[in-house]
Amino acid sequence: MLVNSGVLERWERDVGEPGTDLIASVRTHPRFGDAMRNSVEKALAHIAVDPQLHSTFRDLGHVMLASLALFMDATGGLTHRRLRDLSANSGALSSGRAAALLLRLKLIGYVTGAADHRNGSVRIYVPTDRMKNAYRRRLMIDLESIAMLAPEAGPVLAAFDNEAFRTYMAEMGRLMLALGPRHHRDLEAFDAITNRNSGMLFLYMLVSEAWKGGAFPQPGLVHINASVMARTLGVSRMHILRLLREAEAGGFIERRGADAAMVTPLLCDRLSLWMALFFTTNGAILWRAMKAQGKKPASGGHTPRVMTSDGYADSLAVQ
Numbered sequence: 001m002l003v004n005s006g007v008l009e010r011w012e013r014d015v016g017e018p019g020t021d022l023i024a025s026v027r028t029h030p031r032f033g034d035a036m037r038n039s040v041e042k043a044l045a046h047i048a049v050d051p052q053l054h055s056t057f058r059d060l061g062h063v064m065l066a067s068l069a070l071f072m073d074a075t076g077g078l079t080h081r082r083l084r085d086l087s088a089n090s091g092a093l094s095s096g097r098a099a100a101l102l103l104r105l106k107l108i109g110y111v112t113g114a115a116d117h118r119n120g121s122v123r124i125y126v127p128t129d130r131m132k133n134a135y136r137r138r139l140m141i142d143l144e145s146i147a148m149l150a151p152e153a154g155p156v157l158a159a160f161d162n163e164a165f166r167t168y169m170a171e172m173g174r175l176m177l178a179l180g181p182r183h184h185r186d187l188e189a190f191d192a193i194t195n196r197n198s199g200m201l202f203l204y205m206l207v208s209e210a211w212k213g214g215a216f217p218q219p220g221l222v223h224i225n226a227s228v229m230a231r232t233l234g235v236s237r238m239h240i241l242r243l244l245r246e247a248e249a250g251g252f253i254e255r256r257g258a259d260a261a262m263v264t265p266l267l268c269d270r271l272s273l274w275m276a277l278f279f280t281t282n283g284a285i286l287w288r289a290m291k292a293q294g295k296k297p298a299s300g301g302h303t304p305r306v307m308t309s310d311g312y313a314d315s316l317a318v319q
Helices: 006-013 021-026 032-049 052-055 058-075 078-092 095-107 129-149 151-158 160-181 185-194 197-212 226-234 237-249 264-291
Strands: 111-113 126-128 218-223 253-255 260-263 304-307 313-315
Touching: 006 021, 006 151, 006 264, 021 052, 032 052, 032 129, 032 185, 032 197, 032 304, 052 095, 052 129, 058 078, 058 095, 058 126, 058 129, 058 160, 078 095, 078 185, 095 111, 111 129, 129 264, 151 264, 160 264, 185 197, 185 237, 185 264, 185 304, 197 218, 197 237, 197 260, 197 264, 226 237, 237 253
Parallel strands: none
Antiparallel strands: 111 126, 218 260, 253 260, 304 313
């Protein structure tokens, strides 16, 4: 059975100016719903698998900053000044929060000072294997989802070793810095929530509970227990209540009393749009990493099998 080997290449070509045709083609892909559900459900399950990773990178800004730290390690070295400056230039986080995150990474054993540091020289920090392995395992969830839409990614993910990860992070940083801060006009209210502490996972919880089978995501009634949500996400109950108010103000839920809400079609649409943009951007990064490692796929071939983040092989659908 032949596969289309040009999906990631097309995404990479158009990622600088992601027009409506590109995003529409992704959102109408027959496996797009499956890919979204894979990312949502496995991200929620991963909270229990690696609570330290979740507690350190609670919002998209911190995730982007960690990506920049790994990019710097792959392209010349991680220093406090370089992390601060690149963070400010990319729009990820302020320089103050960048410094605070670097301190946090040192305290939890995610980065360490380079062994060959000399007094008076700029201190270079090195992400530990612990950080790289944790970040790679989490990244694999979304790369699996991308492989559902772009089968040529399968062989790369089946052998996504340390060098492949390092190359991916180098290409991610280069693209992030080239594109700069990006905002989609239809995602303003959505981004306001995802940039909150655990905001993305909060929205994931809503759409996951609303789904009752069939197309994903879908509107539906969800039970609201702010205390349980807070314990799951490691935040305060008051923070969950604030997120619920913001979600209601943004039109993403309609409250049904104190303990229930209706997930609206608007939330489903905005999540679909956000994930289409996310998948195409990260797919473009994966294509660049494949080219950098000389793993650009040949035309045609058999449907590959990919080792998932759970360690199970999964057949990839034909584009």
